[in-house]
Amino acid sequence: MRILLVEDEIKMARAIRRGLEQEGYAVDAVGDGEEALFRATESDYDGIVLDLMLPGMDGFAVCRTLRSRDRWAPVLVLTARDAVADRIRGLDAGADDYLVKPFAFGELLARLRALVRRGPGARPAVLEVGDVSLDPAAHRVLRAGQVVELSAREFALLEYLMRHAGEVVSRTRILDHVWDYNYDGLSNVVDVYVGYLRRKLGTAPDGSEPFIRTVRGVGYVVGS
Ligand code: CA
Numbered sequence: 001m002r003i004l005l006v007e008d009e010i011k012m013a014r015a016i017r018r019g020l021e022q023e024g025y026a027v028d029a030v031g032d033g034e035e036a037l038f039r040a041t042e043s044d045y046d047g048i049v050l051d052l053m054l055p056g057m058d059g060f061a062v063c064r065t066l067r068s069r070d071r072w073a074p075v076l077v078l079t080a081r082d083a084v085a086d087r088i089r090g091l092d093a094g095a096d097d098y099l100v101k102p103f104a105f106g107e108l109l110a111r112l113r114a115l116v117r118r119g120p121g122a123r124p125a126v127l128e129v130g131d132v133s134l135d136p137a138a139h140r141v142l143r144a145g146q147v148v149e150l151s152a153r154e155f156a157l158l159e160y161l162m163r164h165a166g167e168v169v170s171r172t173r174i175l176d177h178v179w180d181y182n183y184d185g186l187s188n189v190v191d192v193y194v195g196y197l198r199r200k201l202g203t204a205p206d207g208s209e210p211f212i213r214t215v216r217g218v219g220y221v222v223g224s
Helices: 010-022 033-042 059-068 084-092 105-118 152-163 171-178 189-201
Strands: 002-006 026-030 047-051 075-079 097-100 127-129 132-135 140-143 146-148 212-215 219-222
Touching: 002 010, 002 033, 010 026, 010 105, 026 033, 033 047, 033 059, 047 059, 047 105, 059 075, 059 084, 075 084, 075 105, 084 097, 097 105, 127 152, 132 152, 152 171, 152 189, 152 219, 171 189, 171 219, 189 212
Parallel strands: 002 026, 002 047, 047 075, 075 097
Antiparallel strands: 127 132, 132 140, 140 146, 212 219
């Protein structure tokens, strides 16, 4: 297992590196964001331990850029303080987990093991299907580059369909996941909201079938 360690504090970097090597990991250590980005783009790592506060390009930018280049090695970020905002930003930038300094080395090992086990599957922060993109963190939907304004419920419905792109999703399943358990309003509420979404999303530039397609008697599907 090959790990990229990105940490500019020399003592900290040395301690983590030594600990990881004792556990049998191969470790490449770098001290700045540009170098980290270069290494992680050139080689396939099984995991990346990434300090957020780095000179020059910070850890947020490193992580976001890697994901935008389709590099999906699991990333564990290290934050210097217990700042919730940093952790949220880190996760939104595409990190998989975080650890607040100071931490027990055993915890770093445990989290890293869990991440490495999970492997490098693509986990895009922004969902894209056809010409529609949906950013859950920014709560933004674009169709062919144009912003589409949606209500919270419409957004949730579209997000659910896009997370299951290519799958026909039944009305019951949509109700269970997008409306809460106790919903007992209109029975055709799903169809009503699909209608709202279709109107707001408009038609594709080539005028082909609607983005959300009806599969008669079964449910709805987006994507091929
Ligand atoms: Ca640092």
